[in-house]
Amino acid sequence: MDALHGGRLASLRIHDMEVLFTHGPDATALTWGCYPMAPYAGRVRSGIVHFDNVEHQLPLTLPPHAAHGTVFTQSWNVVDATESSIDLFTDLDSQWPFGGSVSHHIELEEARIHLELCVTAGDRAMPAQVGWHPWFCKPSRTSLIFESMFQRDTDGIATSLREQTDAVNVDDCFTNPLAPLSLTVNGVDLVLSSNCSHWVVYDLPTHSTCIEPQSGAPNAINDAPVILAPGESLTKWFDIAWTGRLIH
Numbered sequence: 001m002d003a004l005h006g007g008r009l010a011s012l013r014i015h016d017m018e019v020l021f022t023h024g025p026d027a028t029a030l031t032w033g034c035y036p037m038a039p040y041a042g043r044v045r046s047g048i049v050h051f052d053n054v055e056h057q058l059p060l061t062l063p064p065h066a067a068h069g070t071v072f073t074q075s076w077n078v079v080d081a082t083e084s085s086i087d088l089f090t091d092l093d094s095q096w097p098f099g100g101s102v103s104h105h106i107e108l109e110e111a112r113i114h115l116e117l118c119v120t121a122g123d124r125a126m127p128a129q130v131g132w133h134p135w136f137c138k139p140s141r142t143s144l145i146f147e148s149m150f151q152r153d154t155d156g157i158a159t160s161l162r163e164q165t166d167a168v169n170v171d172d173c174f175t176n177p178l179a180p181l182s183l184t185v186n187g188v189d190l191v192l193s194s195n196c197s198h199w200v201v202y203d204l205p206t207h208s209t210c211i212e213p214q215s216g217a218p219n220a221i222n223d224a225p226v227i228l229a230p231g232e233s234l235t236k237w238f239d240i241a242w243t244g245r246l247i248h
């Protein structure tokens with residue numbers, strides 16, 4: 001766990017095998033570990049949030065768009081820690097115009113790691129979205145079968161739905177898994193689950209695959225926002241589970 005660099009999982013070793021792409025000399029804050037995304041997830045078109053008839057400009061972290069929230073670059077506070085769990089907290093800084101805060105609970109069990117992310121509005125209403133961005137070492141096998149995929153427009157933003165089955169060689173958003181989402185990484189068989197409604201799969205890099213649970217599609221902060229009243233929270237969970245043996 002790296003509280004100083006975005007409250008992220010910096011490493012996940014299972015049976016002495018690393019399954020996450022870890023920090024290297026060429027890594028940026030966007031490109032390693034498993035980091036929480038809040039108060040928005042995925043791309044935001046042109047980095048603009050429209051709320052209450054006002055346009056708010058966000059930093060263009062993935063030009064020409066904003067992407068993946070603001071907290072993955074922040075330092076988090078450790079609120080509580082045990083041998084198997086940690087609770088982290090951070091306020092939303094000036095990159096987010098509405099205020100508020102985020103908490104991240106991570107718990108390690110015998111055959112899974114459980115993550116819970118909660119974004120809470122401050123003293124004013126705001127749109128909200130959460131998710132996680134895990135960078136898995138390149139899998140030798142994946143089974144990522146969904147009912148639907150969002151067709152991207154020329155700006156790379158998810159728009160209309162169309163039918164889609166296996167998510168391979170994509171950088172797209174999907175909904176409704178038709179089977180458990182599974183992959184084999186360095187001989188370890190993993191199964192992913194979440195109560196998030198959308199999954200972004202980024203399978204184009206040769207070294208890594210990202211399978212990202214999100215509470216809404218990219219740009220949902222504008223297109224289909226969850227609106228939090230002052231003091232109200234949005235909470236989602238994400239599990240990475242594994243078998244008790246190496247898969248050869």
